[in-house]
Amino acid sequence: MNGVHDMGGMDGFGKVEAEPNEPMFHEQWEGRVLALVRAMGAAGAFNIDTSRFYREALPPHVYLSSSYYKKWLLGLEDLLVDKGFVDADEVKAGHALKETKAPRRGKFTADQVERIMVRGAFGRPAPAPAKFKAGDRVRARNIHPATHTRLPRYVRGHVGIVERDHGCHVFPDSASMEAGENPQWLYTVVFDSAELWGADADPTVKISIDAFEPYLEPI
Amino acid sequence: MNGVHDMGGMDGFGKVEAEPNEPMFHEQWEGRVLALVRAMGAAGAFNIDTSRFYREALPPHVYLSSSYYKKWLLGLEDLLVDKGFVDADEVKAGHALKETKAPRRGKFTADQVERIMVRGAFGRPAPAPAKFKAGDRVRARNIHPATHTRLPRYVRGHVGIVERDHGCHVFPDSASMEAGENPQWLYTVVFDSAELWGADADPTVKISIDAFEPYLEPI
Amino acid sequence: MAQDHDHPHDDDHHHDHEHGSELSEMQIRVRALESILTEKGYVEPAALDAIIEAYETKIGPHNGARVVAKAWTDPAFRQALLKDATKAIGTLGHVSRVGDHLVAVENTAERHNMVVCTLCSCYPWEMLGLPPVWYKAAPYRSRAVKDPRGVLADFGVTLPSDTEIRVWDSTAETRFLVLPMRPNGTEGWSEQQLAELVTRDSMIGTGFPKAPGSPS
Amino acid sequence: MAQDHDHPHDDDHHHDHEHGSELSEMQIRVRALESILTEKGYVEPAALDAIIEAYETKIGPHNGARVVAKAWTDPAFRQALLKDATKAIGTLGHVSRVGDHLVAVENTAERHNMVVCTLCSCYPWEMLGLPPVWYKAAPYRSRAVKDPRGVLADFGVTLPSDTEIRVWDSTAETRFLVLPMRPNGTEGWSEQQLAELVTRDSMIGTGFPKAPGSPS
Numbered sequence: 001m002n003g004v005h006d007m008g009g010m011d012g013f014g015k016v017e018a019e020p021n022e023p024m025f026h027e028q029w030e031g032r033v034l035a036l037v038r039a040m041g042a043a044g045a046f047n048i049d050t051s052r053f054y055r056e057a058l059p060p061h062v063y064l065s066s067s068y069y070k071k072w073l074l075g076l077e078d079l080l081v082d083k084g085f086v087d088a089d090e091v092k093a094g095h096a097l098k099e100t101k102a103p104r105r106g107k108f109t110a111d112q113v114e115r116i117m118v119r120g121a122f123g124r125p126a127p128a129p130a131k132f133k134a135g136d137r138v139r140a141r142n143i144h145p146a147t148h149t150r151l152p153r154y155v156r157g158h159v160g161i162v163e164r165d166h167g168c169h170v171f172p173d174s175a176s177m178e179a180g181e182n183p184q185w186l187y188t189v190v191f192d193s194a195e196l197w198g199a200d201a202d203p204t205v206k207i208s209i210d211a212f213e214p215y216l217e218p219i
Numbered sequence: 220m221n222g223v224h225d226m227g228g229m230d231g232f233g234k235v236e237a238e239p240n241e242p243m244f245h246e247q248w249e250g251r252v253l254a255l256v257r258a259m260g261a262a263g264a265f266n267i268d269t270s271r272f273y274r275e276a277l278p279p280h281v282y283l284s285s286s287y288y289k290k291w292l293l294g295l296e297d298l299l300v301d302k303g304f305v306d307a308d309e310v311k312a313g314h315a316l317k318e319t320k321a322p323r324r325g326k327f328t329a330d331q332v333e334r335i336m337v338r339g340a341f342g343r344p345a346p347a348p349a350k351f352k353a354g355d356r357v358r359a360r361n362i363h364p365a366t367h368t369r370l371p372r373y374v375r376g377h378v379g380i381v382e383r384d385h386g387c388h389v390f391p392d393s394a395s396m397e398a399g400e401n402p403q404w405l406y407t408v409v410f411d412s413a414e415l416w417g418a419d420a421d422p423t424v425k426i427s428i429d430a431f432e433p434y435l436e437p438i
Numbered sequence: 439m440a441q442d443h444d445h446p447h448d449d450d451h452h453h454d455h456e457h458g459s460e461l462s463e464m465q466i467r468v469r470a471l472e473s474i475l476t477e478k479g480y481v482e483p484a485a486l487d488a489i490i491e492a493y494e495t496k497i498g499p500h501n502g503a504r505v506v507a508k509a510w511t512d513p514a515f516r517q518a519l520l521k522d523a524t525k526a527i528g529t530l531g532h533v534s535r536v537g538d539h540l541v542a543v544e545n546t547a548e549r550h551n552m553v554v555c556t557l558c559s560c561y562p563w564e565m566l567g568l569p570p571v572w573y574k575a576a577p578y579r580s581r582a583v584k585d586p587r588g589v590l591a592d593f594g595v596t597l598p599s600d601t602e603i604r605v606w607d608s609t610a611e612t613r614f615l616v617l618p619m620r621p622n623g624t625e626g627w628s629e630q631q632l633a634e635l636v637t638r639d640s641m642i643g644t645g646f647p648k649a650p651g652s653p654s
Numbered sequence: 655m656a657q658d659h660d661h662p663h664d665d666d667h668h669h670d671h672e673h674g675s676e677l678s679e680m681q682i683r684v685r686a687l688e689s690i691l692t693e694k695g696y697v698e699p700a701a702l703d704a705i706i707e708a709y710e711t712k713i714g715p716h717n718g719a720r721v722v723a724k725a726w727t728d729p730a731f732r733q734a735l736l737k738d739a740t741k742a743i744g745t746l747g748h749v750s751r752v753g754d755h756l757v758a759v760e761n762t763a764e765r766h767n768m769v770v771c772t773l774c775s776c777y778p779w780e781m782l783g784l785p786p787v788w789y790k791a792a793p794y795r796s797r798a799v800k801d802p803r804g805v806l807a808d809f810g811v812t813l814p815s816d817t818e819i820r821v822w823d824s825t826a827e828t829r830f831l832v833l834p835m836r837p838n839g840t841e842g843w844s845e846q847q848l849a850e851l852v853t854r855d856s857m858i859g860t861g862f863p864k865a866p867g868s869p870s
Contacts, residue, residue, distance in 0.1 A: 001230040001231060002228055002229045002230045002231075003229070003230055003231045004223065004229070004231065004279075004283075005773060005774065006772070006773060007772060007792055007795050007796040008770075008772030008773075008795065008796065008798075008799045008800070008823065009221055009363065009772075009796065009799055009800045010221045010222070010223070010279075010792075010796040011220040011221045011222055011365055011796070012220060012221075012222045012223065012275075012276060012278065012279050012796075013278075013279060013791075013792040013793040013796045013797070014278070014793050015793055015808045016788050016791075016793045016794045016797070016805055016808040016809065017788060017793070017808075018786065018788045018808075018809065018855075019786070019787060019788070022786050022787060024709065024710055024783070024784055026787075027680070027681070028681065029680050029681045029683075029684040029685075031706040031709070031710075032684050032685075032688060032702065032706070033684055034705070034706070034709065034784075035701075035702035035703075035705040035706050036684075036687065036688060036691065036697065036702065038705055039691075039696070039697040039701055039702060039705060040691065040696060040697065043696055043697065045696065052773075052774055055774070056231075056773075056774075057231060059231065059232075059233070060223075060229075060231050060232060060283050060576070061280060061283035061284040064223075064279050064280035064283060064792065065280040065284060068775070068787065068790045068791075070680060073680070073683065073684060073687070076687070077687065080691075085694075085696065086687075086690055086691070086694070090690050091686070091687065091690070094685075094686035094689060094690070095686070095689050095690055095693055096689075096690050096693035096694045100694040100695055100696070103696060107695055107696060107697065107698070108696065108697050108698070108701050109698055109700075109701050110698065110700045110701040110703075110704045112701070113701060113704040113705055113708055114708075116705070117708050117712060117713070117751055117780075118751050118752070118753055118780065119753025119754070119779065119780060119827075119829070120753070120827075121753070121754045122754065122755070122826075122827040123754055123755065141417065142415075142416075142417045143417045143419075144228065144416045144417055144419075144420075144584070145419075146230055150773060150825045150826060151825070152772055152773060152823065152825060153372075154772075154799065154800075157376050157377070158376070164757075166755060166826070166828055169755075169826060169827060170827070172826075186826050186828070188822075188828075190820075196361075196799075196800075197361075197363045197800055198360065198361045198362045198363055200362075200363075201363075201800075202801075202802075202803060202819075204815070204816065204817065204818050204819055205802055205803075205818075205819045205820075205821065206818065206819070206820050206821070207799050207820075207821045207823060208820065208821070208822055208823065209823045209825045210823075210824070210825045210826035210828050211825070211826075212826070224557060224558065225556070225557060226556060226576055226579050226580040227554075227556030227557075227579065227580065227582075227583045227584070227607065228556075228580065228583055228584045229576075229580040230580070231580075232575075232576040232577040232580045232581070233577050234577055234592045235572050235575075235577045235578045235581070235589055235592040235593065236572060236577070236592075237570065237572045237592075237593065237639075238570070238571060238572070241570050241571060243493065243494055243567070243568055245571075246464070246465070247465070248464050248465045248467075248468040248469075250490040250493070250494075251468050251469075251472060251486065251490070252468055253489070253490070253493065253568075254485075254486035254487075254489040254490050255468075255471065255472060255475065255481065255486065257489055258475075258480070258481040258485055258486060258489060259475065259480060259481065262480055262481065264480070271557075271558055274558070275557075275558075279792070283576065287559070287571065287574045287575075289464060292464070292467065292468060292471070295471070296471065299475075304478075304480065305471075305474055305475070305478070309474050310470070310471065310474070313469075313470035313473060313474070314470075314473050314474055314477055315473075315474050315477035315478045319478040319479055319480070322480060326479055326480060326481065326482070327480065327481050327482070327485050328482055328484075328485050329482065329484045329485040329487075329488045331485070332485060332488040332489055332492055333492075335489070336492050336496060336497070336535055336564075337535050337536070337537055337564065338537025338538070338563065338564065338611070338613070339537070339611075340537070340538045341538065341539070341610075341611040342538055342539065363800070369557060369609045369610060370609070371556055371557060371607065371609060373556075373583065373584075383541075385539060385610070385612055388539075388610060388611060389611070391610075405610050405612070407606075407612075409604075415583075415584075416584055420584075421585075421586075421587060421603075423599070423600065423601065423602050423603055424586055424587075424602075424603045424604075424605065425602065425603070425604050425605070426583050426604075426605045426607060427604065427605070427606055427607065428607045428609045429607075429608070429609045429610035429612050430609070430610075431610070
């Protein structure tokens with residue numbers, strides 16, 4: 001979706017402000033939200049792409065004015081309600097009122113923590129040969145799906161060079177909709193700054209994205 | 220600027236909700252803000268393009284969460300402070316503390332109201348012949364100025380057809396910076412929906428913008 | 439998704455205009471700015487009163503409705519309107535306020551026109567009055583250029599699937615007025631009768647004129 | 655413009671994390687959701703405690719720093735790291751947690767690398783810990799791909815004007831670790847000494863390693 005989360009190249013957000021000696025969490029509840037999201041994901045209630053989609057789908061002014069972990073909480077609440085793991089009445093009441101819908105992998109318990117401290121593996125066997133190889137010129141397709149995609153707006157329609165081939169990976173556009181993993185070839189595609197930002201762009205800058213094969217067309 | 224005001228084609232804002240029997244103003248202060256903006260503009264404190272730029276430059280989360288006339292007020296305050304007509308201390312205090320900086324056309328008085336009830340004239344004599352004519356295929360340039368522009372992001376890089384020639388008009392990109400009127404030819408340029416939104420777009424839809432000549436390149 | 443049902447954090451989805459406390463804060467703030475600008479001699483309160491009164495009494499969709507009704511009954515005027523709306527309207531004694539570069543666009547059985555301003559809120563004030571909140575708000579501005587049929591559905595408006603839809607994004611100081619199709623069953627009606635059928639939304643392109651005999 | 659000076663409506667520019675009352679509301683809300691999920695048997699509080707403890711104790715930029723220091727002292731490891739970072743790091747006994755498709759990108763005198771995730775907050779957690787707020791926030795995400803030199807200036811970092819800047823937008827499940835240039839004056843240093851110089855920001859590309867002798 002062309003949401004406000006897709007902010008590469010936007011103006012108006014001001015300077016980057018780094019906080020010296022920033023703590024891992026600014027409030028105790030932030031760690032709790034992180035743990036809840038990781039635990040419910042590990043229990044099989046959702047995959048990472050679905051959880052991203054729910055954060056992106058927050059109303060834009062909420063997305064922009066909420067802190068990071070607040071967005072995580074709001075997205076998690078929406079997702080759990082939509083998928084039937086929690087009822088909106090339960091969220092209001094603050095405790096369980098309805099039957100449990102078993103998540104795919106069952107209750108998340110403490111002995112599984114070590115497993116989730118390594119990032120999930122998204123590489124998959126290739127269902128078909130790669131269409132592109134390093135050195136190929138490709139155009140990022142001008143697509144505007146209403147659903148989740150990982151092709152940012154700022155590259156759509158623009159021409160870049162395939163630089164690396166990462167093999168086949170779970171396709172977020174499908175996984176986010178719970179429509180299967182639908183593995184696709186993944187490439188690093190690099191763009192000149194002038195191609196993306198026009199003739200006035202800094203000529204010393206190149207920008208790459210990691211693009212799934214359906215995002216690209218040959219030229 | 221690539222601000223959040225440039226929202227053509229964005230997703231996530233929900234349904235259009237029309238209010239039956241909507242009043243002209245929902246609160247008394249809204250009319251007052253409108254009148255202040257019109258009066259200060261008519262006094263010569265700013266032109267319409269500059270006032271638009273100050274609204275666009277509000278922090279994005281403020282832009283999205285403020286009502287329409289609140290945006291007008293916030294933009295007006297910022298503009299009057301930046302241009303030296305009002306001091307930030309005066310806004311805090313709620314009354315005048317510093318000397319007056321005379322606006323270009325002087326005090327706005329009640330006898331001038333009729334004049335401003337007709338929209339200003341933005342047509343200007345042509346400084347050069349038009350580069351394009353009806354029927355020409357043109358590409359909207361891929362420009363990303365940090366300052367005010369009226370070329371929306373959703374058409375940049377895309378090809379359309381010149382449909383009408385409106386003569387020469389004040390160029391907002393210049394006027395907003397108080398860099399003169401710099402008149403430019405203005406054209407209605409029409410795009411197929413698939414050109415803008417990809418192969419899945421509704422084929423019965425065409426979209427036009429009014430584009431100043433510097434926004435366009437021949438193809 | 440979040441917009442589609444009653445979510446527990448709907449309290450986070452508020453906008454300013456729903457908050458009473460916010461509003462009185464705004465009143466104080468606007469009054470303060472008016473005091474400053476008055477004290478500094480930039481404006482006078484009587485002029486502000488007169489501006490508001492002019493908006494409240496002198497402009498509004500009745501102006502556009504009279505233009506549309508005239509075009510429905512006078513083929514020469516219709517031609518002139520479509521050629522140069524500012525000039526054509528300037529010849530009408532009863533509508534004196536019309537800015538430059540007004541463009542009238544005609545709906546037909548084959549083509550429906552719809553007007554938006556994606557970048558701000560450009561709108562033909564002289565013809566239609568101040569725009570409604572929805573015209574200035576993000577849902578309409580964002581979707582009109584990408585999903586006009588979806589937007590029309592929000593208004594309860596359905597067009598035949600093969601009707602061409604032309605969206606006019608008001609990105610300059612041109613202004614657009616939709617000339618809707620004359621309703622059937624109005625043969626022989628006077629301009630004044632016809633003007634009663636012309637709604638604001640029908641001149642934006644998000645609605646149709648009223649049908650004869652429908653509740654006014 | 656609005657961002658650049660002390661404006662009267664700065665009170666409107668707040669974000670949630672600056673409001674104490676908001677935070678306690680959040681605490682109540684998070685606790686409520688945890689109760690529901692616990693009561694329904696999806697999670698157990700001890701598992702949540704263990705997750706938080708693992709984040710707080712087992713990951714962090716010290717992991718990345720050891721990898722960088724090793725690459726600075728061991729040319730074969732450096733080669734292997736640049737070829738396949740996941741595989742190369744997997745051979746190190748002391749860094750057991752590394753996900754698939756980690757990519758190490760090397761800074762040189764000619765090219766500086768910088769990593770961003772414009773769409774969300776993708777970041778090599780196992781190597782660097784949880785990302786700082788600025789990495790996840792709109793200013794960095796929006797500007798890194800369009801004005802990386804301006805972003806570097808916000809960090810007080812200046813590069814020669816002819817140095818190529820390569821921005822890596824983390825749009826998939828690949829993760830990027832910048833291998834910064836080894837500081838001058840560190841000849842003969844041990845891996846452990848070198849690791850002390852490697853900052854988190856130098857592995858994102860928004861900073862440099864510390865110089866020898868600089869305050870730690």
